[in-house]
Amino acid sequence: MKKIYFILTLLVIYFLPFSVTEASMGRNTLLFVPLDNRPVCLDYAVETMKAAGWNVETPPLEYIAGNDHSGNPDKLYEWLAARSATANAIVISSDALIYGGLVDSRTHQLPQDILTSRAERLLNLKSLGGDPLVYVFTTIMRSPKASSAPVEPAYYAEWGPKLFRMGVLEDKLDLKEISRKERKELSGLKVEIPQAVQEDRARRRSLNIATTELLLHGVESGNFDYLLIGRDDTAPYSQAHKEARKMDILVRELPKEKIRFFSGADQLGLLLLSRAASRVSYEIPMVYVDFAEGKGGETIPAYEDDEIAFSAAEHIHAAGGWPTANLARADLVLAVNTPFDGVTIEASNPKNTGTITEHTEKFVADVKRYLKQGKAVAVADIAYGNGADNALVRKLFEEEVAEKLAAYGGWNTAGNTLGFALGQGLLSKSMDTADLQSLLEIRYLDDWAYQANVRNKTYVELIWPNYWPNSGLNTQQVQEAEAVITKDILEIAEPVLGAKVSCYNFILPWKRMFEVEVSRK
Structure with missing residues (x-):
C-alpha cells in the first residue's frame, strides 16, 4: 500500500506544472x-x-x-x-x-x-x-x-466519393497492401x-x-x-x-x-x-473502463481507425485522468456500449428498433451493479454512429438508472461520444443535482430523441418531399423544420422524460439538419 501511495505521489508531482503558491491565488x-x-x-x-x-x-x-x-x-x-x-x-x-x-x-x-x-x-x-x-x-x-460546400470545397459535391476512394487506394499503396486491380483503379481515378x-x-x-x-x-x-x-x-x-x-x-x-x-x-x-x-485542482482521477460483451474493446467504430479500447485509454489520459484495472480505486466507471458484432451502423438504420436484447440487458445490469457499489458511472453509447441506441436508452429509463448516471453520450462519432461522456463524468462530482440532471436531459433530448429518431423522421416527412437541402436552409425552411422537430421531440420524449421536456427549446443553429441546439427556455 505504501508503494502505491508513493507512486501516486510521484505522478502528482510529475504532472502538476505549477507551484502551490500560484494555485492558492484562487x-x-x-x-x-x-x-x-x-x-x-x-x-x-x-x-x-x-x-x-x-x-x-x-x-x-x-x-x-x-x-x-x-x-x-x-x-x-x-x-x-x-x-x-x-x-x-x-x-x-x-x-x-x-x-x-x-x-x-x-x-x-x-x-x-x-x-x-x-x-x-x-x-x-x-x-x-x-x-x-x-x-x-x-x-x-x-x-x-x-460532403459539399460550405463545409468542404465546392468540388466535393461532384468529386467527394471519388476523392475519398483515391485516398483509400493511396493509403493502401503507401502500406504496400494494394492489389493489381486497385492499382489500375487508382490510375484511372487520377486521370478522371x-x-x-x-x-x-x-x-x-x-x-x-x-x-x-x-x-x-x-x-x-x-x-x-x-x-x-x-x-x-x-x-x-x-x-x-x-x-x-x-x-x-x-x-x-x-x-x-x-x-x-x-x-x-x-x-x-x-x-x-x-x-x-x-x-x-491537483487531481488525477482514476477511470475504470468496461465494454459491452461481444467484440467490445476491439471494435473499430465507423469514421475512426483505432480500436475503441485504445481510444478510450487515450481519451482518459488527455482528460487528465488515469486508466485503472482496479474497480475499487476508480473515481469513475466509463461504461462503453459497443455493438455485439463490432459493426457500428447508423442510428437512423431501421435495425435500431429499440428492441431490448440480452446484450442490452447485460450491459444495463452491469451499470446498475456499479451504481449500487457507489461508483459514478458515465455511459458512452457508441453502438450506433450519429445517434443513440434506442434499446439502451429505453432500458436505462425502464430500470430507473438513466437519471442516476454521472454522464451519458450517444452523438456523432464514437470519439465525440466517448470524450463528452468522459469529460462530463469526471466533472460531475463538482455539480449539484439540478445542474447534473439538466446536462443529462440535454444529452437524451439531443443524442437520443433528435439524432437517433426525429432527425431522420424530419428528413423523410419534410425535407426530402419538399426537395429542401440538408444544409443551407432558408429562414422560412428553418422555422418550419424547427416547429416539426419540436413537436416530434415532445411526442417521443415526454412519455420517457416527463413534462420537463416542454421546458426546452430546439433550434437548428447552423441552418442544417446535422445538429440541433437544446437549451432551457
Missing part, C-alpha cells in the same frame, strides 16, 4: 477558444464547466466561426493576449487561431507565410503574462466519403478527377500538415503544457489515415504526458477543459 478562471460556435463545441462545453464551478471566459461571438461567417484569428489572439494574466489555464483551438475554425481549415486559401506566422505566435502564448497553463488542440483534416481539384486538395492538406508539425515545437520547448491532436472523420484506409501514420511517427518522439493523438474533433475542447480543471 483565480479559478479558464480562457476557452472553441473550434466554432456549434453547441457541442461552445455552449455545451461551457455549460458543463460552469456546472462544475468553473469560470470560463470565451471570446465575443463575432470572433468565433459560425455557419455564416469565418472566425477571426487576429481578433481571437488579441482577446487572449488581453486576458491571459487573469487565467489559471488557456484552452484553445489552433484551427480557430490559425485558419478561423474547423470548416475554414478545410476550405481556406491562405498562403504558407501567414499560416506559419499564426502558428509561431501560438508558441509564444506563455510570454503574454500570468504564466497560465497552455492547452492546445488541433485536427488532422478529415477524409469525408461525401480534374487535375485542378487534385492539386487544390493536395496543397491544402500539405499546408495543414506542415502547420501542425510547427505546433509540435510547442511541446518540445515547453511552450505548450499539452497538445491534443484529433483525427477528424477518418477510416482504417483513407488519406487522413495515411497522414496520421506519418504524424504519429513524430508524435511518438515527444513525451506522452505532454501530447496525445487519436480520432475525433468536436470533443477535444471539453477534454482539455476537463484536464485543466484536474490539474488546477
Whole structure:
C-alpha cells in the first residue's frame, strides 16, 4: 500500500506544472477558444464547466466561426493576449487561431507565410503574462466519403466519393497492401478527377500538415503544457489515415504526458477543459473502463481507425485522468456500449428498433451493479454512429438508472461520444443535482430523441418531399423544420422524460439538419 501511495505521489508531482503558491491565488478562471460556435463545441462545453464551478471566459461571438461567417484569428489572439494574466489555464483551438475554425481549415486559401506566422505566435502564448497553463488542440483534416460546400470545397459535391476512394487506394499503396486491380483503379481515378481539384486538395492538406508539425515545437520547448491532436472523420484506409501514420511517427518522439493523438474533433475542447480543471485542482482521477460483451474493446467504430479500447485509454489520459484495472480505486466507471458484432451502423438504420436484447440487458445490469457499489458511472453509447441506441436508452429509463448516471453520450462519432461522456463524468462530482440532471436531459433530448429518431423522421416527412437541402436552409425552411422537430421531440420524449421536456427549446443553429441546439427556455 505504501508503494502505491508513493507512486501516486510521484505522478502528482510529475504532472502538476505549477507551484502551490500560484494555485492558492484562487483565480479559478479558464480562457476557452472553441473550434466554432456549434453547441457541442461552445455552449455545451461551457455549460458543463460552469456546472462544475468553473469560470470560463470565451471570446465575443463575432470572433468565433459560425455557419455564416469565418472566425477571426487576429481578433481571437488579441482577446487572449488581453486576458491571459487573469487565467489559471488557456484552452484553445489552433484551427480557430490559425485558419478561423474547423470548416475554414478545410476550405481556406491562405498562403504558407501567414499560416506559419499564426502558428509561431501560438508558441509564444506563455510570454503574454500570468504564466497560465497552455492547452492546445488541433485536427488532422478529415477524409469525408461525401460532403459539399460550405463545409468542404465546392468540388466535393461532384468529386467527394471519388476523392475519398483515391485516398483509400493511396493509403493502401503507401502500406504496400494494394492489389493489381486497385492499382489500375487508382490510375484511372487520377486521370478522371480534374487535375485542378487534385492539386487544390493536395496543397491544402500539405499546408495543414506542415502547420501542425510547427505546433509540435510547442511541446518540445515547453511552450505548450499539452497538445491534443484529433483525427477528424477518418477510416482504417483513407488519406487522413495515411497522414496520421506519418504524424504519429513524430508524435511518438515527444513525451506522452505532454501530447496525445487519436480520432475525433468536436470533443477535444471539453477534454482539455476537463484536464485543466484536474490539474488546477491537483487531481488525477482514476477511470475504470468496461465494454459491452461481444467484440467490445476491439471494435473499430465507423469514421475512426483505432480500436475503441485504445481510444478510450487515450481519451482518459488527455482528460487528465488515469486508466485503472482496479474497480475499487476508480473515481469513475466509463461504461462503453459497443455493438455485439463490432459493426457500428447508423442510428437512423431501421435495425435500431429499440428492441431490448440480452446484450442490452447485460450491459444495463452491469451499470446498475456499479451504481449500487457507489461508483459514478458515465455511459458512452457508441453502438450506433450519429445517434443513440434506442434499446439502451429505453432500458436505462425502464430500470430507473438513466437519471442516476454521472454522464451519458450517444452523438456523432464514437470519439465525440466517448470524450463528452468522459469529460462530463469526471466533472460531475463538482455539480449539484439540478445542474447534473439538466446536462443529462440535454444529452437524451439531443443524442437520443433528435439524432437517433426525429432527425431522420424530419428528413423523410419534410425535407426530402419538399426537395429542401440538408444544409443551407432558408429562414422560412428553418422555422418550419424547427416547429416539426419540436413537436416530434415532445411526442417521443415526454412519455420517457416527463413534462420537463416542454421546458426546452430546439433550434437548428447552423441552418442544417446535422445538429440541433437544446437549451432551457
